[in-house]
Amino acid sequence: MSHEYIPEIATDRDGNEHEVQGWQGDFYGGKLGFWLFMFTEVLMFGAMFMVLSYYNTLHPQDFLDASASLNRVLGGTNTVILLVSALTMGLGLLKMRTGDVKGAKLMIWATILLATAFLVIKGFEWSAEYHHGIFLMHDQLLAESPLPFGQKLFFGMYFTMTGLHGFHILIGIGLMIWLLKRINAGKVSQDHHILYWNIALYWDIVHLIWVFVFPYYYMIGAGGVTGGH
Amino acid sequence: MSKSYFDETHCAIGHPKSTFMQWMLTIDHKRIGLMYAAVMFTFFFVAVATAFVMRLELFAPGAQFIDGDTFNQAFTLHGVIMIFLFIIPGVPAVLGNIVMPLMIGAKDVSFPRLNWFTFWLYILGALVALASLFTDAGFADTGWTFYAPYSLNTGTNVIFTLVAAFILGMASILTGLNFLVTIHRLRAPGMTFWKMPLFVWGIYATAWIQLLATPVVGITLILAIMEKYFGIGIFDPAKGGDPVLFEHLFWIYSHPAVYLMILPAFGIMSEIIPTFSRRTIFGYRSIALSSASIAGVGYLVWGHHLYTSGMADTAKVIFSFLTFFVAIPTGVKFYDWVATMYKGKIILSTPMLWALGTIITFTIGGLTGVTIAMIGVDIHLQDTYYTVAHFHYAMLGGVVFLFFAGLHYWFPLVTGKMYNEKQAKIAFYLQFVGFNLLWFPMFIAGYYGMPRRYFDYLPEFQIYHQFSFFGAVIFITGLTYMFVVFFKGWTKGKPSGTNPWNATTLEWHMPSSPPPLENHSKVPYVDFEPYEYHHGEPVVKFDYETMKRID
Amino acid sequence: MDTNTIDYKKERAGYYKILVGLLLLTAVTFIQPHLFMTHSTFLAQMLIAVVKAWLILMFYMHLKGEKLIIWMTGFSLFIVFTFFAIVIGVDVQKFQFQDESYITKSSTKAHTTDAVHSEPASHSAH
Structure with missing residues (x-):
């Protein structure tokens, strides 16, 4: 924050001095605030998972059938991509904290690249599904199609949740570009890296959500071929 | 005279010269709180006017001067404004913003710019909500609960309202987040959680609800939008969805939301009672912990809205028991307040009158709530005027009465002026009488079967509606008069001095009145309890220049 | 830090x-x-x-090592799990209208004919 701040001292009755925490330059406060924000993300996706498992309970077999028809190769590739991008993001933060600004910027670019790759693969996946007649407001998901309710709900939630997750990725890319600008402007540095820290946290929560989205959509029906569930 | 926060401010962007822009861009928590108050009470009066139109329509059976569809839109507008624009942001955004940082000896909230942003997010949400009033399709007619599947099929503009509720929810989340970090990080040295004023406890518990419950309704509204525009069928049984799930998700937020409204209001009560009884509060820890446990248990009782919706019987029984359980910490609070007054030197100033009035009205509201928490009774009383009267006794007679109490209590702090006590008391009595006359007949009408949200009724209910109407007239007269008294107080009132009530908490230990821009001249070291009185006099005294204790 | x-x-x-x-x-x-x-x-x-x-x-x-944040995270997750336990575990598990409800009846009818993978006969409740 741009306001200059000199920590104040409060003195108790015995004359002991206590440093006052101001709102300016409060690293821990910034971190705490961002964690609290992430809880709201957890609650949001938690509620969506609740909707998902609600209908899973009502239509167990439909969910397995629908899950079995998703493309596990593309989904798996995306999982690995996000995994690696979490590493590059973390390493970048580490570099920033040790003063290697150039290395940090390189790592952010790598993360942006991986995030874009994720979105591109997601795009291929969605368009393939579209050609199979499975997409929002399209063919098999229309109200009059004979696809069972359970499958329709599964795919509907699939597009909603992966779409919302993709939207988070998009925001993440935007945040990283903004972060690069702030680094170039000298506003984020080794001693003042709360912004970087929080964007790294954001990227981790995006990854974390995928850690649950992936198995619930792609994997629960994977055993369907052999008959188990 | 020293400069107050009315004379100078910090801004989010640059240093504008014009006073207007300084207000628009201010990051000072006191100014932001005042702006919230101005906007919120404007909406409050719009919603009161809508309610009065409905009362007029209900004066006699049959259609008077609005038709059924307009009536549906009227109660939706009333509900949406009162809930989303007034009472949910209500006490935290106005009094929490203004008073909470002062109470913990902070210079501002933890993220002042975020606070500024939040205010404008709130304004955006309000504009979106009201925008649909001026579209062809018209305002939503679903009631503020947006129950599926009707909300997904109606021709009116529900989506505007849903989006607005989502934005307002975001604003609410960010306020809560800001306050949580502020309370964790910016308390003055020495102030442990057990030395915080109880209003701060109330705000703290509230902030957790804002943070962890609001996202659920946010995502519910997004799902409803996905359903309406992408045809997924999440809540519409025609497409395979379950409307009960919508009710679950909606009330997972909206029931904790009533505790979100009442907890900071209880905090106000806990400030006023010891101050005007000139006694240390009885059972400080039990009040603080009961706030926390109301917030905690409040998460788990939403199902009592679904008794007649087709929820599983086991779930009904569990929810019924959990709902009874909330009454316990609430009861603890009330006993503590009454015990504080026992043998106290009670001073019947206006804030105290409001607090005492609330003890009566909220007890009625709370206990009638326990009756409808019983499954069997609720099946009879669900969606009747009994329920309407219950939640208006709890919300208007609890939250809003205490909000008014807080306004009277902190008015001299915020403005540096004193209103006319005698006139303010007249306003209280008018409202108290009008309020009871307005809502009490509804308990009886509801018990005899008058359903809510109907714009017509059988002739046998006419007498109750007419009592209510006259109550409404008296209530609105008192309400208007109260704001006139406030206005006169602010423009022509006598300077109040920094501590007109002989209160003990930190917000009354300002170097000047109204407070300067950066609050206390120095941050004090807090080694005392919040409400220390000895023989009716505050124990702790400060030198306001150095903020050192001189008692 | x-x-x-x-x-x-x-x-x-x-x-x-x-x-x-x-x-x-x-x-x-x-x-x-x-x-x-x-x-x-x-x-x-x-x-x-x-x-x-x-x-x-x-x-x-x-x-x-972040004690406070771990507690807060734990609390948030606890809230989510409680919602799950009640809505999924208590309510919908005991869905009382399995046979007569439109939303469940039509799906059990449809999936036997339409399923992508053949359903083994041994399938019991989930």
């Missing part, structure tokens, strides 16, 4: 170790349906996900 005393090499090694762990778990995700717990794929998958999430939280998100 003390930024000056960072053992760069040690921390970097830590990042890579966790990466390897996460990659291994992802691999396990893929072979699990054919390898173990084949009759409760759902449970197995969720368990793996929880382990992965724990690794990310503790090491990538630096939650280790």
Whole structure:
């Protein structure tokens, strides 16, 4: 924050001095605030998972059938991509904290690249599904199609949740570009890296959500071929 | 005279010269709180006017001067404004913003710019909500609960309202987040959680609800939008969805939301009672912990809205028991307040009158709530005027009465002026009488079967509606008069001095009145309890220049 | 946070170790349906996900040692689980209108004819 701040001292009755925490330059406060924000993300996706498992309970077999028809190769590739991008993001933060600004910027670019790759693969996946007649407001998901309710709900939630997750990725890319600008402007540095820290946290929560989205959509029906569930 | 926060401010962007822009861009928590108050009470009066139109329509059976569809839109507008624009942001955004940082000896909230942003997010949400009033399709007619599947099929503009509720929810989340970090990080040295004023406890518990419950309704509204525009069928049984799930998700937020409204209001009560009884509060820890446990248990009782919706019987029984359980910490609070007054030197100033009035009205509201928490009774009383009267006794007679109490209590702090006590008391009595006359007949009408949200009724209910109407007239007269008294107080009132009530908490230990821009001249070291009185006099005294204790 | 005393090499090694762990778990995700717990794929998958999430939280998100934030995280997760326990575990598990409800009846009718994979006869309740 741009306001200059000199920590104040409060003195108790015995004359002991206590440093006052101001709102300016409060690293821990910034971190705490961002964690609290992430809880709201957890609650949001938690509620969506609740909707998902609600209908899973009502239509167990439909969910397995629908899950079995998703493309596990593309989904798996995306999982690995996000995994690696979490590493590059973390390493970048580490570099920033040790003063290697150039290395940090390189790592952010790598993360942006991986995030874009994720979105591109997601795009291929969605368009393939579209050609199979499975997409929002399209063919098999229309109200009059004979696809069972359970499958329709599964795919509907699939597009909603992966779409919302993709939207988070998009925001993440935007945040990283903004972060690069702030680094170039000298506003984020080794001693003042709360912004970087929080964007790294954001990227981790995006990854974390995928850690649950992936198995619930792609994997629960994977055993369907052999008959188990 | 020293400069107050009315004379100078910090801004989010640059240093504008014009006073207007300084207000628009201010990051000072006191100014932001005042702006919230101005906007919120404007909406409050719009919603009161809508309610009065409905009362007029209900004066006699049959259609008077609005038709059924307009009536549906009227109660939706009333509900949406009162809930989303007034009472949910209500006490935290106005009094929490203004008073909470002062109470913990902070210079501002933890993220002042975020606070500024939040205010404008709130304004955006309000504009979106009201925008649909001026579209062809018209305002939503679903009631503020947006129950599926009707909300997904109606021709009116529900989506505007849903989006607005989502934005307002975001604003609410960010306020809560800001306050949580502020309370964790910016308390003055020495102030442990057990030395915080109880209003701060109330705000703290509230902030957790804002943070962890609001996202659920946010995502519910997004799902409803996905359903309406992408045809997924999440809540519409025609497409395979379950409307009960919508009710679950909606009330997972909206029931904790009533505790979100009442907890900071209880905090106000806990400030006023010891101050005007000139006694240390009885059972400080039990009040603080009961706030926390109301917030905690409040998460788990939403199902009592679904008794007649087709929820599983086991779930009904569990929810019924959990709902009874909330009454316990609430009861603890009330006993503590009454015990504080026992043998106290009670001073019947206006804030105290409001607090005492609330003890009566909220007890009625709370206990009638326990009756409808019983499954069997609720099946009879669900969606009747009994329920309407219950939640208006709890919300208007609890939250809003205490909000008014807080306004009277902190008015001299915020403005540096004193209103006319005698006139303010007249306003209280008018409202108290009008309020009871307005809502009490509804308990009886509801018990005899008058359903809510109907714009017509059988002739046998006419007498109750007419009592209510006259109550409404008296209530609105008192309400208007109260704001006139406030206005006169602010423009022509006598300077109040920094501590007109002989209160003990930190917000009354300002170097000047109204407070300067950066609050206390120095941050004090807090080694005392919040409400220390000895023989009716505050124990702790400060030198306001150095903020050192001189008692 | 003390930024000056960072053992760069040690921390970097830590990042890579966790990466390897996460990659291994992802691999396990893929072979699990054919390898173990084949009759409760759902449970197995969720368990793996929880382990992965724990690794990310503790090491990538630096939650280790953050007492206050761990408590808050625990509280938030507890709230989510309670919602699940009540809505899924208590309410919809005991769905009382399985036979007469439109939303459940039509699906049981439809999926036997329309399912992508043949349904083994031994299928019992989930």
